Amino acid sequence: xxxxxxxxxxxxxxxxxxxxxxxxxxxxxxxxxxxxxxxxxxxxxxxxxxxxxxxxxxxxxxxxxxxxxxxxxxxxxxxxxxxxxxxxxxxxxxxxxxxxxxxxxxxxxxxxxxxxxxxxxxxxxxxxxxxxxxxxxxxxxxxxxxxxxxxxxxxxxxxxxxxxxxxxxxxxxxxxxxxxxxxxxxxxxxxxxxxxxxxxxxxxxxxxxxxxxxxxxxxxxxxxxxxxxxxxxxxxxxxxxxxxxxxxxxxxxxxxxxxxxxxxxxxxxxxxxxxxxxxxxxxxxxxxxxxxxxxxxxxxxxxxxxxxxxxxxxxxxxxxxxxxxxxxxxxxxxxxxxxxxxxxxxxxxxxxxxxxxxxxxxxxxxxxxxxxxxxxxxxxxxxxxxxxxxxxxxxxxxxxxxxxxxxxxxxxxxxxxxxxxxxxxxxxxxxxxxxxxxxxxxxxxxxxxxxxxxxxxxxxxxxxxxxxxxxxxxxxxxxxxxxxxxxxxxxxxxxxxxxxxxxxxxxxxxxxxxxxxxxxxxxxxxxxxxxxxxxxxxxxxxxxxxxxxxxxxxxxxxxxxxxxxxxxxxx
Numbered sequence: 001x002x003x004x005x006x007x008x009x010x011x012x013x014x015x016x017x018x019x020x021x022x023x024x025x026x027x028x029x030x031x032x033x034x035x036x037x038x039x040x041x042x043x044x045x046x047x048x049x050x051x052x053x054x055x056x057x058x059x060x061x062x063x064x065x066x067x068x069x070x071x072x073x074x075x076x077x078x079x080x081x082x083x084x085x086x087x088x089x090x091x092x093x094x095x096x097x098x099x100x101x102x103x104x105x106x107x108x109x110x111x112x113x114x115x116x117x118x119x120x121x122x123x124x125x126x127x128x129x130x131x132x133x134x135x136x137x138x139x140x141x142x143x144x145x146x147x148x149x150x151x152x153x154x155x156x157x158x159x160x161x162x163x164x165x166x167x168x169x170x171x172x173x174x175x176x177x178x179x180x181x182x183x184x185x186x187x188x189x190x191x192x193x194x195x196x197x198x199x200x201x202x203x204x205x206x207x208x209x210x211x212x213x214x215x216x217x218x219x220x221x222x223x224x225x226x227x228x229x230x231x232x233x234x235x236x237x238x239x240x241x242x243x244x245x246x247x248x249x250x251x252x253x254x255x256x257x258x259x260x261x262x263x264x265x266x267x268x269x270x271x272x273x274x275x276x277x278x279x280x281x282x283x284x285x286x287x288x289x290x291x292x293x294x295x296x297x298x299x300x301x302x303x304x305x306x307x308x309x310x311x312x313x314x315x316x317x318x319x320x321x322x323x324x325x326x327x328x329x330x331x332x333x334x335x336x337x338x339x340x341x342x343x344x345x346x347x348x349x350x351x352x353x354x355x356x357x358x359x360x361x362x363x364x365x366x367x368x369x370x371x372x373x374x375x376x377x378x379x380x381x382x383x384x385x386x387x388x389x390x391x392x393x394x395x396x397x398x399x400x401x402x403x404x405x406x407x408x409x410x411x412x413x414x415x416x417x418x419x420x421x422x423x424x425x426x427x428x429x430x431x432x433x434x435x436x437x438x439x440x441x442x443x444x445x446x447x448x449x450x451x452x453x454x455x456x457x458x459x460x461x462x463x464x465x466x467x468x469x470x471x472x473x474x475x476x477x478x479x480x481x482x483x484x485x486x487x488x489x490x491x492x493x494x495x496x497x498x499x500x501x502x503x504x505x506x507x508x509x510x511x512x513x514x515x516x517x518x519x520x521x522x523x524x525x526x527x528x529x530x531x532x533x534x535x536x537x538x539x540x541x542x543x544x545x546x547x548x549x550x551x552x553x554x555x556x557x558x559x560x561x562x563x564x565x566x567x568x569x570x571x
Contacts, residue, residue: 006248009258010275012196021272028244028267031177035161042300043157048134051305054312055133068319072388073308076395077132080304083397083426084433085125090506091115091441097497099481104498106477110448111441111500114150118444123152127290128433130156136169136291136301140180141443143280143451150447152440155180155287157300162289169289169299170435177246178285186237193266193273200268202237242267245278245285281492282446288439290432307394315387322380335369396426434502441500449495452477 007024053059057071093111095104123139130137138160140153159182163175172178183206189197248263262278262285280286291301392398478486486494 038164042298043135051303054305068323073312076397077304079397081128090503092501102481118150118152126154131292132304135303138287138289140287143447169291172289173284180243183238184241196273200239203239206238281450290436311391437502445500
């Protein structure tokens with residue numbers, strides 16, 4: 001790690017006005033070299049490129065002209081990611097301090113809505129997909145003031161560096177620094193960093209791969225056209241911009257921390273664009289990290305192609321040999337002396353694939369020999385199946401998760417048992433994903449508390465789609481159980497006592513189904529309430545939903561009508 005002292009916060013104006021700017025740039029250069037060395041050691045660029053090629057099926061025998069190219073890495077990866085992210089987890093916001101139950105309940109509704117508005121499921125799928133292929137990836141949780149919305153951004157491991165002392169993905173908040181490389185249009189920099197962005201020059205030969213970001217710009221196409229395009233072409237002028245999030249322990253002469261929430265710096269190659277305290281209340285780095293396969297020595301992880309690459313290569317080599325052999329089986333191989341057949345016959349035989357092998361001239365005459373290709377027996381086909389089975393064992397992707405079930409199974413319970421067994425292979429990873437959800441959700445909760453807009457109507461979404469709309473007023477959001485509104489300072493303090501929780505097992509469809517069935521049985525014997533069952537199913541506001549259902553049922557009864565389902569069950 002760099003041994004120099006972190007320079008004081010810069011008083012930024014026009015370029016060149018700050019005497020400490022070169023010192024700060026040099027310090028960040030040292031940290032960047034340290035972080036990139038660690039990343040290159042554990043997640044080398046050459047390995048990332050190899051893994052992407054493996055996922056695309058671009059690695060194998062006779063890549064250009066192979067008859068047989070079965071890309072089961074792609075199948076396994078896609079199915080594993082789907083298993084991990086398809087089911088929306090059940091979320092909870094809990095208060096660990098008396099008198100704040102109302103705040104937790106309203107926060108629950110708002111966070112549920114934000115979860116949907118931020119496209120959390122889609123972003124999580126993209127993040128997990130990146131991690132499965134390239135070892136690890138992350139989510140950046142920010143705030144977009146132009147839209148007054150929580151912003152989520154997938155971060156590839158090729159565009160981030162962090163303190164190499166952190167060895168566990170869940171502990172990234174302890175890192176001394178986390179930095180993200182984004183490629184941004186010059187027009188955006190002029191807009192976001194007035195007085196400084198205008199001095200940024202486009203980087204030569206800049207590429208959006210691998211460090212490109214999916215984060216949208218806040219500018220209109222017209223602004224891009226006027227301010228950012230390279231003269232004479234359609235390509236936007238772009239530059240690498242690094243966002244640095246650092247722990248800075250500097251204090252005033254009175255011992256007061258200057259950066260209690262951390263320090264944030266934006267820089268280009270030779271220019272500091274922004275230097276200020278971390279703007280977020282939670283005092284945490286904005287990135288949460290996820291490694292696909294845990295490595296005990298670092299948090300860059302291992303990828304699915306790391307496990308499967310040799311299996312896929314062997315599978316394709318064997319399969320390609322099988323196809324070649326089957327093609328050759330249509331032809332006979334004739335071995336004879338050169339002088340024993342006339343030139344016209346030689347040409348005709350040579351036109352047939354693998355039909356003629358000529359001995360050297362002036363050898364003792366031999367009778368022609370007719371042979372065929374070696375027999376490709378069932379043992380070779382069995383070997384193909386065995387290789388594929390090993391891939392299933394390594395990934396937890398079974399025939400059931402591939403959509404195939406034994407024909408002998410008729411009952412839903414039996415099939416459910418197979419699905420539950422198949423989930424065993426991904427349960428450990430699902431548990432880590434739920435922990436990841438909790439960390440990201442805690443940041444969403446913090447951003448919501450800090451930046452909650454004026455009065456708004458939110459749509460609360462349940463497992464079956466939109467359940468209801470809920471009007472949230474800002475003055476009602478931060479009101480304690482005694483009806484007293486919380487001040488800004490009280491909200492910041494109260495945030496420490498609220499936790500975002502993901503119900504264990506709720507991200508796994510099979511586990512969630514089984515828990516739902518258990519809860520249904522408990523309701524039937526009187527050991528749980530219908531409200532408990534709705535809550536277990538992930539329905540928002542189960543109490544309100546049940547009250548509304550009871551009211552409607554009473555109206556049905558008053559009209560002399562009983563719903564068929566209720567009449568059948570006797571309730």
